[in-house]
Amino acid sequence: MTQIDPAKLTADLIRCPSVTPEEGGALQLLGAMLEEAGFSVQRADKAEVSNLVARWGDKAHPKTFGFNGHTDVVPVGDEAAWTVDPFGAEIKDGVLYGRGATDMKSGVAAFVAAAIDLVTETPPDGAILITVTGDEEGPALHGTTAILEHMEQEGEKMSVCLVGEPTCPETMGDMIKIGRRGSMTAWFTFRGKQGHSAYPHRARNPLPAMAKLMDLMASHQLDTGTAHFDASTVAVVTMDTGNAATNVIPAECTSAVNIRFNDAHSGESLTEWMQDLVQQVTDETGIVIEMAVKVSGESFITPPGELSDLVSRAVVAETGVTPELSTTGGTSDARFIKSHCSVVEFGLVGKTMHQVDENVPVEQIHQLKAVYSRVLKDYFA
Template identity: 70%
Template sequence: MTDPIQLTADLIRCPSVTPEEGGALTLLESLLADAGFECDRVDRGAVSNLFARWGPKGHDRSFGFNGHTDVVPVGDESAWTKPPFAGEIHGGTLYGRGATDMKSGVAAFASAAIDFVRKTPPDGAIILAITGDEEGDAVDGTTALLDYMQAQSEQMSACIVGEPTCPDMMGEMMKIGRRGSMTAWFEVTGVQGHSAYPHRAKNPVPAMARLMDRLASHQLDKGTDHFDASTLAVVTMDTGNPATNVIPAQCTGAVNIRFNDLHTGAGLSDWLTDEARLVAEEFGVNIRTRIKISGESFLTPPGPLSDLVARAVEAETGLRPELSTTGGTSDARFIKDHCPVVEFGLVGRTMHQVDECVAVDQILQLKAIYTRILTEYFS
């Protein structure tokens, strides 16, 4: 049997701070190849990715797992009470960067898949798509793997993303969708002048304040059946002006929007651009707008895949997981165009924190859940 705890510790010892591979994918490739998986490195740009398949190519029953081995930086290493890349176990808890997000998830589904095909070779295929670019720009990670799969006529029938999804207790929540995410940056340009003679200047600051207030005061919606209300947060306003007797020429600001399935990135972009135009006309200034859409809202409707995962989770934990769309973005936003996808993983309370850690019994539970899912799917 493949030990998911030891594999998690071994992966933690690979310093794979995004986009560095750090040896993590090399370790997994060797392990999976020894178990009979066909493995291909799908590296693109500075990013390393791994595609692994057991079973026939193009089978109509091809169950997939997706995850990432890259991790966020450790920050102030002196603040850690345990070495961030040592993978040490203390009192039943495994410590290290990536312990929760999400080397434990990768170790759980890799070990479950390896043991499953060795014990009960399925009628179908199991695909593991593992990236090194989830914590970074996510441009050359899972998207590169999906591009490769399309070019090679590889297909997943369904997929689980092994991100940590449970807020406090193992088994309490799974994700069946995610809100969309976008950021808009505004640059207001007026005319610099002396603060004692404001009529000789065009102050960009009141224009920016008006724009931010209009955006933040607008109710985007009241939520939908599976999503909370969309939110807009003002995240910065700045002039870079240290002088109190100078009206600055420019002011910058930005907002971040998390939106549900009532909206699209394009529709919200049009609204933001129109609001900026109205304020520019009102104040006689110029407003330049730049928008980045990180991901669209999506939903995998409750059905066979979510039911399958929920049954396995309840059997192993005693909890029926809540079907949720909360949180930030994940690589499921790319996979949803390829096949039905849900997310289920560990308790994520310490992800990205100092002394990131995971209870070792949770790793064993997660492997058991993934094994049960594979057993029922191929039965």
């Protein structure tokens, strides 16, 4: 049987305009390919989000290798700034262009191609489970979480999982993600009393309270890092009054911070820390402060061991590069999978993801398939 060309499959997926939460035909394309190769394909759609779960092999087999990825993409932005059709999948000088070329239709294409080739050429003693969501770039409320809910209902289980997100910062093969920092955002509303700026004693200005609280948070060192994580960070991301008049003290202002935290903290412990600071500033200023918090994901780590060693050996063999085991970067759907099984991430160089003229060298897509193919063969050896 002819092997699946991962670059061609990436191009076919790019031509599916799957901007979150639109499916765009991407999962239909993958589902048909996987069914033809002998996979049992189900949809785990929830709300307006489309999700796919495909299994090859016995559901009860204790050795099931899982892949996870997403076919949804971010909006193209200013289409006039693109030099190519964002959904045209044009190849120029060995480089494939299009929204999702890097993040992460190439990753999905590579692991689907590797899995189909393996089960059709040398069927393993084990099982493969492929999960693909259409809600990773959006709110992520009904994507991989819905897939895991569906798996639990159907008695599906992955022994280990490899997420195909772009992980390499500079060179193909230079980084594997073995964990991720936690992420949370807090929004603050400061309520005072409006008045004339010439008579500040008749008003209650919320702006100094906002400045004081934001300074306390931004200047505080949460930690200096842990064994596998860099130091946690607090970033003030917005401070707003909506006040255009220079002779008016506003009654209300708002601000927000984003915290990326390591395994020395939890969303709960950081919420308590912020609540203490809010109370401190309230006591000092008399300004009423309301706080709302959203924890996007807790920090997690898959300790270096069998899974990271398996992927590292494959990366070295296919790229000649020894990967760094890292927890840097933003969040990914691995934050949901970590509660199901051991999970690591490996994928392409991510320099152009989310950018105008997003692109990937065709050679890298073939290298990525080769890495995934070796991972599967070694896992089932």
